[in-house]
Amino acid sequence: MNNSNDFYLRLEEQLSSSSKWPSRYRFKFILKSDENDILELKTIFNDIKNADFSIRKSSNNKFSSISITAVMKTPISIIEKYKLASKIKGIISL
Numbered sequence: 001m002n003n004s005n006d007f008y009l010r011l012e013e014q015l016s017s018s019s020k021w022p023s024r025y026r027f028k029f030i031l032k033s034d035e036n037d038i039l040e041l042k043t044i045f046n047d048i049k050n051a052d053f054s055i056r057k058s059s060n061n062k063f064s065s066i067s068i069t070a071v072m073k074t075p076i077s078i079i080e081k082y083k084l085a086s087k088i089k090g091i092i093s094l
Helices: 003-018 035-044 075-085
Strands: 023-032 052-057 063-072
Touching: 003 075, 023 035, 023 075, 035 063, 035 075, 063 075
Parallel strands: none
Antiparallel strands: 023 063, 052 063
């Protein structure tokens, strides 16, 4: 098993034990301030009703901090979103 699988297993255990599901969850990402990358990230969350996006650009406008708050059904649904987001080049998940 590789490190990312270990991370996702630990995350699932922590989320399962810390919340009742469905539950509100805040995703945080940092990526280059490229409109196509931001749009790609938003597209990943298109299927989530009432997802709230907050975007803040760095002082030099090279990077964007994106927070997404949404009601998620299960810990697995959160992990699926992180895995999809990880395909965006240069993205950092917090």
